[in-house]
Amino acid sequence: MRLNVSHRTTYHYDAPASRVIQVLRLTPRNHDGQYVARWRIDVSADCRLDQHEDAFGNITHAFAAEGPLPELTVLVEGEIETRDAQGVVRHAVERFPPSLFLRETQLTSCDDAISEFADATRQSAGPGALDLLHALLSRLNGAMEYDADSTHAAASAAEAFAAKRGIVQDLAHVFIAASRSLAIPARYVRGYFFRGDEAAAPDPGHAWVEAFVPDLGWVAFDVVNGICATEAHARVAVGLDYLGAAPVRGMRYGGGGETLAVDIHIDQAWRQGQN
DSSP states (O other), X not given: OEEEEEEEEEEEEEEEEEEEEEEEEEEOOOBBTEEEEXXXXXXXXXXXXXXXXXXXXXXEEEEEEEEEEEEEEEEEEEEEEEOOOTTEEBSOOOOSOGGGGGOOOSTTOOOHHHHHHHHHHHHHSOSSHHHHHHHHHHHHHHHSEEOTTSOOTTOOHXXXXXXXXXXXXXXXXXXXXXXXXXXXXXXXXXXXEOOOOTTOOOBOOEEEEEEEETTTEEEEEETTTTEEOOTTEEEEEEESXXXXXXXXXXXXXXXXXXXXXXXXXXXXXXXXXXX
């Protein structure tokens, strides 16, 4: 599948900001089943993009824009070729052993309720780690409801699981917390997902989880959709939780309050060619 991606992030400031510094994790990498055919980042302000790699091997771009800035727009556009690898992620950049991804964070902390849910899943699942993860995927997809307006990215796994609903970050964090409580390394993945609905509203972005299975490697589980990752998924960044893979992080000086608008459109290249 050839996916065209357009991802626009716009900040409107109540008063012009005097300076804005940002780090972007908006550039995907090649791995088995994913090839980046073209990709570009444009910033509305006059600045230089400096490319680096973070600790997890994500491609990052940093910039500092001088004001006055009444607004700032970051536009990402590109094309990614994907192939269905049945959720298995091979030949990605790996900087750490899987055991690092057993580390708990504030957003993925496991409380008694999640631990009990994970233990109950273990009792009903098959003997292998892969069977257990599929069972956890199915049970969480049924137990929690995706709700785009329910929380925000700073909610913890425990808070989201107690509410039994959440945004994509919440469901991913709960899956990670449950997996780690079962001694299965798991990490947060941010990327794009092609829904295939021409009438669909602009995409708010997507997230899923990769869990490590011995003798198989990292396997991607999409809790919101209850499936392993397919050719409709384009992987961009990974981390211990949302904060480690966030598309944009930074700070500004001045500007008072701000309004953020994110507009993401994903389509197949051949469909755009027919329009």
